Amino acid sequence: MKHSILVAVRRGAKLFAAGCALQLALASSASAQLTIVRNFTGGAPPANLAGGGNLPDIFNAAADWWERTLCTQHTVTITFRWGALGGFTLGSHSLTAQGGSPNRETAGTITFDNDGSSVFFADPTPTESSEYAVFVELDDDLGGGLINVGRLHRNASGAALGRIDLFTVVQHEIGHALGLSSANASFVAEAGADKDVDVVAPLPAAGSVLPTDPGGSAHLDMSRALMKPSASPSFRHLVTDADILANAEISKFDTVLLGIPIEATTVVRNGTGVNPTGFVEVTPAVIGENWSTTVDLSNGANMSLVVLGLAGPTSSMTKWGELLVAFPHLTVSIAPGAHSAAIPFDCAIVGLTIPTQAATLGPPKLELHNALDVTVGAY
Amino acid sequence: MSSSALRKLVLAAMFVGVAGTGIALALTAPSAETAGLDLDAEARTRAVEAWQAHLRKIGWPEEMVVATRPEFLQHISDKAPAGAGSWSFVFDGSSTHEQRVVTLTLASDGVLLGEPEIQWADLMVAGE
Structure with a gap:
């Protein structure tokens, strides 16, 4: 697998005021099209x-x-x-x-x-x-x-x-x-x-x-x-x-994607159902495009987290709710509601499924929400 | 010199004389047949040149260009008068699934009139 997960730090004025915002970016060694x-x-x-x-x-x-x-x-x-x-x-x-x-x-x-x-x-x-x-x-x-x-x-x-x-x-x-x-x-x-x-x-x-x-x-x-x-x-x-x-x-096209091109899909998952719904909007994860999602902050929280796990899906109960992605190998995006990630045009990551879970952060507390299994597609 | 040898010499002289007359006539007033024979060879040469020029135009490497002399350019598929003593020539190497045609026009003196036309295409046809 040629892909890797990088965490890029963007210190924009608005987000900087809230602390520190992390923007996720899937990076590739072979981004070409x-x-x-x-x-x-x-x-x-x-x-x-x-x-x-x-x-x-x-x-x-x-x-x-x-x-x-x-x-x-x-x-x-x-x-x-x-x-x-x-x-x-x-x-x-x-x-x-x-x-x-x-x-x-x-x-x-x-x-x-x-x-x-x-x-x-x-x-x-x-x-x-x-x-x-x-x-x-x-x-x-x-x-x-x-x-x-x-x-x-x-x-x-x-x-x-x-x-x-x-x-x-x-x-x-x-x-x-x-x-x-x-x-x-x-x-x-x-x-x-x-x-x-x-x-x-x-x-x-x-x-x-x-x-x-x-x-x-x-x-x-x-x-x-x-x-x-x-x-x-x-x-x-x-x-x-x-x-x-x-x-x-x-x-001499050295990298090919055989088979019928895979469509980007998003499957909602919520384990036992104890977690509230967190994701309110999500776009397909298509190579060469920007993937974005929005987490619901109507519970009074002022910050949201999107947790990407390369392992999982899994399920375990914590005091903050049901954890639906596996540790370790997690990457976290912190932002007030809207999150995004640039998906490189890399055929090697087509078909990769990334378990993704939303969470909101106080007041009053950290609360885990539902999960999405995001499959990267060619379209 | 024997009579037989003398006869051969006379015949040879007559042949040269006839040929010389022919050449003289061709120089002053070429017949269509004589000019056509010359033009056919000239057309084949021009067709190869046109094909190679096209290969260069579409980006073929020079070593492949000079090594390419398609067989179909040695066979005139069609030839027709094009006015004022000029002739148009068609070299058609097409098959069911590929079009390869060179069309050019030569003046009576062998000068190329206009740009040769090259049609070269991959074809998909209706099957059963």
């Missing part, structure tokens, strides 16, 4: 577009997804639009600039077909996939242990039935901008001759050999992967671990 800059230049959506969604929103959802998987400092600007592509072509990606060390795409253009030959389903809520009744994940051992090679929704209904899922196509095209592109010199160097991507350390599943299109195009020759060269009606494909590893190896 992929940034996909999105530049929509328009074009008319196809007249037969169904579902109620729109391209910019779907593009944002797909770009967010990729950003949560490749946790390495890099920025790529993608200009995208609707345009006529003809034939059976659904989407088209062209690399327009690359560079740096390691070499990566820095700019590209993507066009989505609008000539009516592609019958798209535009999902207004693309991350929910409620139009598909069945979700399937498939694993395979490609030389480096079992890895996920398929992540798909099927049994479509409503507007998704019989139509190509635009979210799938958008994720696929963005995937080209992250490594798997025939114009990317890193792809040519990696897969041009032997038509595969060899996953090596420090990436997980090192030793895996991911086959690419024997015809030479920049696609995976894996029938269930997102980066296969085609999409079928009534199916939704999501980014697989094979897709992530292929792009990570080509573009």
